[in-house]
Amino acid sequence: MxxxxxxxxxxxxxxxxxxxxxxxxxxxxxxxxxxxxxxxxxxxxxxxxxxxxxxxxxxxxxxxxxxxxxxxxxIPRLDRSELDDIAQMRRKLECMALEQAIRYGDAEWESELLAAAHRLRRANGEDVEHWEHTHGRFHQTLVASCGSAWLLRFIEQLHDQFDRYRRLAPENSSIREVLDAQHDELVELALKRDIKAASLLLENHIMLSHQVALGSCRS
Incomplete structure (x- = not known):
């Protein structure tokens, strides 16, 4: 060779x-x-x-x-202040990306978003690794048409950092049910091109997920 x-x-x-x-x-x-x-x-x-x-x-x-x-x-240690910072940056960057995605998204994006939401619904009840992969793909698709490759890279990195905390946290089934329902609501608002309502819902979605992830810092 x-x-x-x-x-x-x-x-x-x-x-x-x-x-x-x-x-x-x-x-x-x-x-x-x-x-x-x-x-x-x-x-x-x-x-x-x-x-x-x-x-x-x-x-x-x-x-x-x-x-x-x-x-x-x-492996980095778990730190509450770091998790808070990650969640705050997620709220800012993902809401910005979603606003742009709704403005610029075309029919192909709409079709891919509907398909990603359908796959996520079907993944409920399946093995955790499959659900996590499908869940990640849904959130990527939601903002995919934002028009900024750098913004998408930053969001991907923040998701990895955030998920490291979330996946180590105890399961919270009551919040999980709300989060699952919000996925479909986000799709509905995105397809209606309701930027304000979709952004507010995404911010709430991230805050609820942050509440779950905080469980990893209490052990």
């Missing part, structure tokens, strides 16, 4: 392990504050040292790992 092929292979492996680790960190497969044992990760994910380090460095830059000078990596 030549050097160019080796670099391409390492990059492919790094991208793959990055996505797997990103998912596992957000899903709470590691303890908050846990030190990452690189040799253990090599065995767990069957990956070489070079692509693994590349993925870990990328995750640290993304904010899902803390890099310690000469001491490797650690």
């Amino acid at each position: 030549n050097k160019t092929a080796l670099r391409v292979g390492n990059a492919t492996h790094a991208s793959r392990i990055y996505e797997i680790l990103r998912r596992d960190i957000v899903n709470g497969c590691f303890q908050a504050g846990e030190k990452i044992a690189i040799n253990a990760l090599k065995e767990r994910y069957c990956v070489g040292l070079s692509p693994l380090r590349e993925a870990l460095n990328k995750l640290a830059a993304y904010g899902l790992l803390t890099q310690e000078n000469q001491r490797g990596f650690r």
